[in-house]
Amino acid sequence: MEKVIITAVISEDETYASAYASLEECKSLVRTAGGTVMATTIQNRPSPDVSTYFGKGKVTEIKELVEEWGADVVVVNGELSPRQGQSLTTRTDARVIDRTQLILDIFADRARTKEGRIQVELAQLTYLLPRLRGQGHALSRLGGGIGTRGPGETKLETDRRHIQGRMDELKKDLAQIRKHRATIRHQRERQNQPQFTLVGYTNAGKTTLLNALTNEEARAEDLLFATLDPLTRGLRLPSGLSVRVSDTVGFIRGLPTTLIAAFRATLEEVADADVLLHVIDGTSHEAEAEKQTVQQLLSELGATQIPIITVLNKTENLEADSIPAVNVKRPWVYVSAKDHDNIDELLALMEKELIEQMSYYSIHIPASDGGTLHNLRQTTIIQNEVFEEETEMYKLEGYAFSDHPQIGRYKKKDNE
Structure with missing residues (x-):
């Protein structure tokens, strides 16, 4: 060393x-x-x-x-x-x-x-x-x-012109990456798959929380910037709704502006999220300052209007009656990503936060249309499902994004 x-x-x-x-x-x-x-x-x-x-x-x-x-x-x-x-x-x-x-x-x-x-x-x-x-x-x-x-x-040791040329090449490569990411996001939107993105100060436990939510084994280390390359995993909420959760590079005070600019293609995962999960180390004495650093960087990324769930992590190291060293607004939840404590409560809160962005629907689906029924169970939050034998129809009540194609089609049929 x-x-x-x-x-x-x-x-x-x-x-x-x-x-x-x-x-x-x-x-x-x-x-x-x-x-x-x-x-x-x-x-x-x-x-x-x-x-x-x-x-x-x-x-x-x-x-x-x-x-x-x-x-x-x-x-x-x-x-x-x-x-x-x-x-x-x-x-x-x-x-x-x-x-x-x-x-x-x-x-x-x-x-x-x-x-x-x-x-x-x-x-x-x-x-x-x-x-x-x-x-x-x-x-x-x-x-x-x-x-x-x-x-x-x-x-x-080469001349400036060569280095500038190399930088131009890298910028072109990043432009292609941004184009590819935009295509992926468009496909995800067509599939009506909501996006949650983990943000937070470096070493707050974002990757460990991703593992706890998705039962995956992404590499998590007790080091600053243990996660650098973005990672996305699939997840089902309690209702059965299929969503995606992305991990991101940790923020830090004084994060170089050159780094923010270069990583903008990756950090677009933040700006395009439906809901942000702001993970805070609940045991940190600097939790308030770290929270403000994250909020400042979110502002620079144009992500201040996205709904945020604050996740106070590492409760395994907190006393039962301890008060967190940070002021947070609702919605928030205590968790221990390491011990999987309160993960169910977080999942329920994630679903509740999505409902706030969705519209209520009530439609009838023929039992013969199994494909649409399967799709709706994965892409909407169904709160009530009843099979009506006399009409051989399923009555579904729940919440979905307003532009959901199947919901619009069957709503029209119900109104005819």
Whole structure:
């Protein structure tokens, strides 16, 4: 494991609690990237120095910490300008990266699908393009490690025109991905299959909840950004309605804008959902701040009008009479995705939330039309089903989306 020194500037408008939580999160990011935190140092100042980010004395202290611990990497818990990054690199014998580059590095290491790798590479190149001066030399001198995964030194040492051309290619590939996803969404809409999407702060337990809901075994780890590539599974609600549930990449404060832009094709799963399941770690002392971070990112994605069910997770670690450290609006539910506690209550709430978007229907279906009957049992919420022997018809009462084709056809027949 590489040895890491974590550094940060705490500005005047930042509270101690917020700064401490951000530093602890940065430590988790380093561990996720495969590093070991040897020391942490902070500096209180109104704002970062425009040239070296830190003051001269702190820069000297950082250099001494690198020498003392034999550190390989210095991680700045903020975003460095190209000038600041170059200045700090020349003043230390370690690789200097910022929080954004650390997150991008983790994404590069964890991307498994072709789509994920394209999105990460585009985000990295977008971030690195204005920082190319001196990068090739630094990477050649220091070799691989945290902050160097992804495009690699060979691409960074080529000219800007080549890199810009590569970025254009990646954008075209993402455009094709978006087109493919749009086709899939259209097919899903024609099948009247509602979409639920899991959103939440990184490591809130979204993938574990997906497994609990669908009885699947998607890989879930106690690490930041354990899920990077999107995952969708089928599910039946208590009424028998067939729906789809998608997992998404976890949000985090200070999520790089380049990453949001590159992952927009994936995050469209969020904007196109019928209902969002906002998963919150109910045991986190920063649950309120994490909730607000998610809400801010949902706003950037244009998803604020989508109904949300708040899922307070990890109740296996809560005392019975404990009060959650977060304010949430209804509808919400406590669950333990790990122990499958209250999953039935969540499923019932999901169905109730869909009914709010549907219209009531009452129709008669001939017993001979088994195909339509089967379809309605899967694509609508049937609350009452009675077979009328004298007419050999099924009377169905329930809820469906207003554009359901079979409902419209049989409603017309009943009215004739």
